[in-house]
Amino acid sequence: xxxxxxxxxxxxGNGVVYASLALALVLIFRTTGxxxxxxxxxxxxxxxxxxxxxxxxxxxxxxxxxxxxxxFIMGVVIERVVIRPVEGGSPLVAVIVTLGLFLAFNxxxxxxxxxxxxxxxxxxxxxxxxxxxxxxxAQTVGLMVVLAAECLLLYWLLQRTKLGLAFRAVSSNAExxxxxxxxxxxxxxxxxxxxxxxxxxAGAMVVPTTPALTAASLQAVLVYxxxxxxxxxxxxxxxxxxxGITIGVAQALTIQYIDPLxxxxxxxxxxLIGLVLLFRPSGLFGRHVVERV
Amino acid sequence: MTLLDVSGLVAGYGPVQVLHGIDxxxxxxxxxxxxxxxxxxxxxxxxxxxGMLHCKGSATxxxxxxxxxxxxxxxxxxxxxxxxxxxxxxxxxxxENLRLGAYARRDKEVDADIDRWFDVFPRLRDRSDQNxxxxxxxxxxxxxxxxxxxxxxxxxxxxxxxxxxxxxxxxGLFAQLAxxxxxxxxxxxxxxxxxxxxxxxxxxxxxxxxxxxxxxGTGTELQENDEVRRAxxxx
Numbered sequence: 001x002x003x004x005x006x007x008x009x010x011x012x013g014n015g016v017v018y019a020s021l022a023l024a025l026v027l028i029f030r031t032t033g034x035x036x037x038x039x040x041x042x043x044x045x046x047x048x049x050x051x052x053x054x055x056x057x058x059x060x061x062x063x064x065x066x067x068x069x070x071x072f073i074m075g076v077v078i079e080r081v082v083i084r085p086v087e088g089g090s091p092l093v094a095v096i097v098t099l100g101l102f103l104a105f106n107x108x109x110x111x112x113x114x115x116x117x118x119x120x121x122x123x124x125x126x127x128x129x130x131x132x133x134x135x136x137x138a139q140t141v142g143l144m145v146v147l148a149a150e151c152l153l154l155y156w157l158l159q160r161t162k163l164g165l166a167f168r169a170v171s172s173n174a175e176x177x178x179x180x181x182x183x184x185x186x187x188x189x190x191x192x193x194x195x196x197x198x199x200x201x202a203g204a205m206v207v208p209t210t211p212a213l214t215a216a217s218l219q220a221v222l223v224y225x226x227x228x229x230x231x232x233x234x235x236x237x238x239x240x241x242x243x244g245i246t247i248g249v250a251q252a253l254t255i256q257y258i259d260p261l262x263x264x265x266x267x268x269x270x271x272l273i274g275l276v277l278l279f280r281p282s283g284l285f286g287r288h289v290v291e292r293v
Numbered sequence: 294m295t296l297l298d299v300s301g302l303v304a305g306y307g308p309v310q311v312l313h314g315i316d317x318x319x320x321x322x323x324x325x326x327x328x329x330x331x332x333x334x335x336x337x338x339x340x341x342x343x344g345m346l347h348c349k350g351s352a353t354x355x356x357x358x359x360x361x362x363x364x365x366x367x368x369x370x371x372x373x374x375x376x377x378x379x380x381x382x383x384x385x386x387x388x389e390n391l392r393l394g395a396y397a398r399r400d401k402e403v404d405a406d407i408d409r410w411f412d413v414f415p416r417l418r419d420r421s422d423q424n425x426x427x428x429x430x431x432x433x434x435x436x437x438x439x440x441x442x443x444x445x446x447x448x449x450x451x452x453x454x455x456x457x458x459x460x461x462x463x464x465g466l467f468a469q470l471a472x473x474x475x476x477x478x479x480x481x482x483x484x485x486x487x488x489x490x491x492x493x494x495x496x497x498x499x500x501x502x503x504x505x506x507x508x509x510g511t512g513t514e515l516q517e518n519d520e521v522r523r524a525x526x527x528x
Contacts, residue, residue, distance in 0.1 A: 162396070169382050169393050176380035179343060180444065181368035181397030287384060 005134050007256045008249060013140040013209070014224075015248020016147040020202035021225035022232065022240035023154065024195040029234045030171040031191040032087065034094045038101035040222030042078075043199030044215065045105045046071040048113045050204045051120045051213055060123045064204045068197040075196030079189045087188070110215050122208035143205055150198065151241060158237070167191065171235075220266060224251065227269030230276045233286025242285065247272065296321040296448060296480050297342075297354050304341035304348035311337040313504040314350060319448065322478040324471070326491040328515070329501035335484040336377055338501070339450045342482075343367055343374040354448065369397045373441035377452040381433050383426025387417050390425050390436055394443030403443075410439040413469075431462040438466075442473065448480045455487045463487065467494055492516050 021039060028036045036042075046067050053063035082101065086093045124142035128135050158164035169177045170187040177184050206221055207213045228247040232239025247269055254265050261267060276283060297319040305311040311334045319325045329335050341348040344364035352359040354370055368374075373394070382390050391410060395403045411418035414435045420428060425436055434454055441449050454470070455463040471494040474481050485491035492498055492512040500508040500521055508521055515521050 162392075165385075165389060165392060166396060168385060168389075169396075172382040172384045173380060175345070176376065176382060177393075178345070178364035179368060179374045179376065179380060180393050180440070181365045182393075183363070183365045 002133050003256070004253075007252045009134070009136060009140050011249035011252030012245055013137075013143050013248070014206075014251060015228075015245035016143040017202050017206040017221065017244075018224045018228045018247050019147055019241045019244025020150060020198060020205065021221060022228040022244040023150070023237055024198040024202070025225060025229045026232075026234060026237050026240045027191050027195040027198070029229075031167070031188050032083070032094070034091045035098070035226075035234070036101075036195070037095065037098040037222075038105055039195070039199055040218040040225070041102045041105035041109070042071070042074070042196050043203035044218045045109045046074070046196070046200030047120065047203030047207050047213060047217070048109050048118075050200065051118050052113065054121055055118075060121050060204075064123060064201065067204065068200045071196040071200035072193040075192035075194070076189045078196070079192035080185075083188075083192065084185070106215055115215065117212035117214045120204070120207045120213045123204065139209065146201070146205060147241070150201070151237075154237060163190075223266060224248070224269050227272045229283075230273045231283060233283025235287055236283065236285035239283050239285030243283070294321045295319075296323075297352070297482070299342070299350075299352045301350035302338070302341060302348060302352055303350050304337055304346050306337075306346070311504050312341065312348075315501070315504070315506050317499050317506060317509070319480050319482055321447065322474070322480055323497070324474045324481040324483065324495045326483045326485055326488075326495040326498040326512075327501055328485070328488050328491070328498055328521070332503070333501040334504040335501055336452055337504075339374060339376075339452050339482070339484060343372060343450060365397075368444065371444070371447040372450065373444045373446035373448070374450040375437045375441050375452060375454065377456060379433050379437040381425045381436060384424060386422050387425050387428070387436060388421040390440050391417075391443050394440035395445075397444060406443055406445075410442060414439055430457050431459070431466070434458060434462075434466060435469075438470070438473075442477075442479070446479060448482065451481060451483045451485075453484060453486060455485060455490070463490065467491070470494060489516065 021043065025035060025039055049070060050063045050067040053066055054060055078101070082097060083094065086097050122139060124138045128137040158168060166177070166182045167187050167190065169182060170184050174184050203218060207217055210217060224247050225244060228244030229240050231246060232243030250268055251265055254261050254268050295318050299318065300316045301314045302312055303310065303314050315338065327335050327338060337346065340346045342352060342359060344359065344362050344367040348360055350360065354372060357370055359367055382393060388407065391407050392403065395406065411421070416432055417436055417439060420432070425433065428436065454466060458466065467490050470481060473479055474494070483491055483495065492515055495512045497511055498509070498515045499506050508515065508518065510518065
């Protein structure tokens with residue numbers, strides 16, 4: 001039982017990171033209608049930036065915040081320069097562009113920061129508490145607090161501000177948004193900026209839990225995040241959070257209890273993506289488009 | 294006083310030119326209707342005016358040029374556009390739709406205005422928290438008009454407001470449009486297939502044929518013009 005609970009906590013710890021990156025995917029999907037395959041590698045680049053700042057001697061938390069701000073600008077610039085020309089065209093073209101960005105960011109990261117692995121310090125203390133025989137690490141608690149704060153902030157921004165209303169309007173009906181005076185381009189750029197900043201945060205949260213920061217650090221994470229977003233529904237922020245955490249828990253329990261899948265646990269998210277697409281393509285929380293005409 | 298002054302307006306989609314230089318005016322507080330068969334360029338005219346299409350020629354609104362100005366900037370000048378198919382934000386609630394209508398406004402009276410349009414269209418108040426997409430066509434058209442009015446516009450462009458509505462609903466809708474025009478002095482430029490009904494609330498009308506204006510006159514003149522009756526009014 002204790003083993004089960006501690007694996008559950010492990011899973012939630014990982015799941016929180018998947019949820020974070022899944023939220024970033026959802027933000028872009030809602031406004032542009034396509035998936036950003038470069039999400040993980042953009043986050044990788046930002047994580048390298050965070051590492052560089054800590055290496056220069058800045059405190060970890062400050063490094064993460066600066067890196068998030070830079071990522072926001074990077075996201076806006078990418079939308080303006082690379083995505084804008086293919087917007088409104090075939091979604092296939094946009095997907096190919098994001099695949100190109102995937103390769104570009106991976107290579108640029110290695111070009112600038114080198115191929116040797118780096119150690120990124122964690123933002124949380126290395127302590128843990130013993131609660132009724134189960135070890136709870138500060139890392140897990142910290143991750144959950146960060147995700148909760150992220151969700152509250154996003155909820156407030158999207159549901160309670162005029163900016164958020166405009167953002168949702170653009171994802172609902174871009175043409176009408178223009179007619180009421182919203183600058184649609186700015187909202188799309190905002191989506192990319194926010195999403196890149198969330199990715200930077202997710203990267204800085206997950207990498208310290210892995211042995212080292214390498215160019216492949218976030219590739220598996222992106223697969224798990226995709227599975228989380230697919231499970232929750234690609235257009236639902238709530239779905240991203242629930243889906244991401246579910247995937248994290250499923251992963252941890254698979255590793256612990258299903259021996260044949262040990263070391264090939266990446267099968268789990270792919271199987272889940274397949275099942276969701278087969279039986280409930282809009283995900284658990286996705287909107288079914290039902291309209292009266 | 295001339296509010297909207299269009300002359301030599303040329304517009305189209307890519308290489309296809311639809312409007313071949315049209316001239317017309319709308320005075321402040323006036324209701325003007327544009328008639329014409331399918332493909333005559335009625336919708337294109339409205340889309341060009343609200344900045345959704347690249348166009349040439351001259352179009353001024355209260356002295357400001359509209360040609361190749363961004364749609365969001367044109368909305369801020371005081372032109373509200375109710376597009377064909379109503380342009381509802383279907384996944385947002387009725388109240389959010391109204392709030393978006395006032396997006397370009399900076400004053401503090403938005404809540405009071407929402408209340409006011411709920412008084413005019415009580416059905417919308419009953420459904421204020423409901424997704425706009427779940428309402429009937431007539432209710433969505435009311436919402437589209439209320440949303441346009443939330444911008445406190447001086448000119449509303451209406452594209453086929455009767456489309457897909459039952460005749461009785463359409464009549465009520467036009468009665469309400471006439472009232473808005475009369476009571477609030479907001480100018481209307483209406484594109485409509487239901488010519489008789491539209492002319493009954495309009496002071497003047499233009500007849501558009503393959504991108505050119507071929508007839509013009511007061512509502513009564515057009516209703517009595519034999520050629521117009523035969524070609525566009527189906528009588």
